[in-house]
Amino acid sequence: MPEFNLNESKCNSCGTCSSLCPTGSIQMNQYPHQSPDSSCISCGHCEAGCEGGALQINNPNLEPPLTNISSKISPEELGAYMRNRRSIRNYKNKLVSPDTIKEVMDIVRYAPTGMNSQPVKWVILENPSKVKELSSICIDWMKKEVENDSPLSQYVPMESLITVWNTGIDPILRGAPHVFIATASDSSATVDGIIALSHLELALPAFGLGACWAGYLKMAATGYEKVNEFLNLKDDSFIGALMVGYPESKYFRIPKRNKVDIRFLD
Ligand SMILES: Cc1cc2nc3c(=O)[nH]c(=O)nc-3n(C[C@H](O)[C@H](O)[C@H](O)COP(=O)(O)O)c2cc1C
Structure with missing residues (x-):
């Protein structure tokens, strides 16, 4: 279980961290806190989704990424x-x-x-x-x-x-x-x-x-x-x-593939 640290001065109590948590481990009072029966899986969504950077989860095994969040691809x-x-x-x-x-x-x-x-x-x-x-x-x-x-x-x-x-x-x-x-x-x-x-x-x-x-x-x-x-x-x-x-040869065309097989259920 990671350590859950909150910097209250940066927290606007928006509740996003709690709503992003897949295990319901973050409860909101005035501020978010880890629930006593937390089953946190260290997914880091709370920290990643906090716009103000108020939250940090820490664990000696966890390593930050080398790159930052800006990624846009069409x-x-x-x-x-x-x-x-x-x-x-x-x-x-x-x-x-x-x-x-x-x-x-x-x-x-x-x-x-x-x-x-x-x-x-x-x-x-x-x-x-x-x-x-x-x-x-x-x-x-x-x-x-x-x-x-x-x-x-x-x-x-x-x-x-x-x-x-x-x-x-x-x-x-x-x-x-x-x-x-x-x-x-x-x-x-x-x-x-x-x-x-x-x-x-x-x-x-x-x-x-x-x-x-x-x-x-x-x-x-x-x-x-x-x-x-x-x-x-x-x-x-x-x-x-x-x-x-490293590839030795180049491809100049994309090979054909089967049509996609989808069944939509309404
Ligand atoms: C589970 C799996 C096992 C594969 N094993 C081999 C293999 O042992 N030797 C090989 O030359 N290609 C292998 N392939 C590559 C497939 O033949 C290849 O994905 C397929 O022909 C489609 O070509 P593409 O990957 O270029 O689109 C394997 C692909 C998958 C997904």
């Missing part, structure tokens, strides 16, 4: 940005600097999480040779699946992936210099991890970077303990992963 700009996101499968032979990674991740940590629990932890492979090693572990897993004629090997084109791998091309992690893996110690955090990965995938192009979901790696992590051992996950669970790097 629907056209946002639409163009999001539609231009592509799965990147060809990467430049160039590493992403730790400073850029930190900058990106400072955005990603604002992804929503259930009950504001913020359970997602990241494992980031910094070294392309580690990425290749991880691909080879996935290929080993696929070989075993094929040998055992497993149901998954009939559904996933494992034999052709192994054939491609044998030609020196990596069809699993696509020669990406980095892999970002979302993990959590709480196995119920899967949705939070997937949302965080989606935020990461969307944030990267603003830095000139690109990503691709590592679906085969996820399958291997689910079926093959050696993946988790390689990543030294111990008791944490592997939620999902993205290959990350």
Whole structure:
């Protein structure tokens, strides 16, 4: 539970903090105060929505953002940005600097999480040779699946992936210099991890970077303990992963997609 500090001289008793609180933890008398049975989730909406800056919530774990609130983007700009996101499968032979990674991740940590629990932890492979090693572990897993004629090997084109791998091309992690893996110690955090990965995938192009979901790696992590051992996950669970790097090729058009399927209920 964070410390709730109010500067009464700045508070105009508008009650906005109380109305923004998702858990009903702020009560209004003359001034807002934390209710005795507060179930505050530290979401910070009270502090963020206080125009006069009268409120502060403090907790040693909480860190302020690097940027301020001014952000305006038109629907056209946002639409163009999001539609231009592509799965990147060809990467430049160039590493992403730790400073850029930190900058990106400072955005990603604002992804929503259930009950504001913020359970997602990241494992980031910094070294392309580690990425290749991880691909080879996935290929080993696929070989075993094929040998055992497993149901998954009939559904996933494992034999052709192994054939491609044998030609020196990596069809699993696509020669990406980095892999970002979302993990959590709480196995119920899967949705939070997937949302965080989606935020990461969307944030990267603003830095000139690109990503691709590592679906085969996820399958291997689910079926093959050696993946988790390689990543030294111990008791944490592997939620999902993205290959990350600087795109080698450019796209000149947005690919076609299915028409949206919506049913409005009145
Ligand atoms: C959950 C998930 C897993 C994926 N796994 C892989 C993968 O293992 N390898 C790959 O090349 N692409 C993978 N993709 C990328 C999809 O093929 C891609 O999103 C789709 O073809 C649409 O292309 P776009 O992302 O450029 O719009 C995955 C995408 C998702 C959402």
